[in-house]
Amino acid sequence: MTVRIIRTLTTVIVLVVTLMAGALFALQNTTPVPLDLLLVQLPERTMAVWLLLALVIGVLLGLLGGSLMLLRQRGQLASLRRQKQRLAVEVDRLRKVGLTESE
Numbered sequence: 001m002t003v004r005i006i007r008t009l010t011t012v013i014v015l016v017v018t019l020m021a022g023a024l025f026a027l028q029n030t031t032p033v034p035l036d037l038l039l040v041q042l043p044e045r046t047m048a049v050w051l052l053l054a055l056v057i058g059v060l061l062g063l064l065g066g067s068l069m070l071l072r073q074r075g076q077l078a079s080l081r082r083q084k085q086r087l088a089v090e091v092d093r094l095r096k097v098g099l100t101e102s103e
Helices: 001-030 047-102
Strands: 032-036 042-046
Touching: 001 047, 032 047, 042 047
Parallel strands: none
Antiparallel strands: 032 042
8 A cells, every 4th residue: 555655646746747857948949940851941939839749749659659550469369368278178188189099
């Protein structure tokens, strides 16, 4: 019970400190900055907007990559479970054959 409270309290504190640091950063960096990619030049926005956009894109790409890995692992797990079931049936069949031959 106390571990859960400490974990929740720590999460809330980290979240509040992160939000305060982000707000302070956004307030301190109000100068518009153009973003020039190789083929596209985006309009001027504050540095905080560009960094927030980069963070959101990174989080989304990370979630996508993690989801793809999870789906692949679930497929492998299902395949291994089917293989285990087939092998268990084979072992049972071989045990029955061994018992009937020894009698």
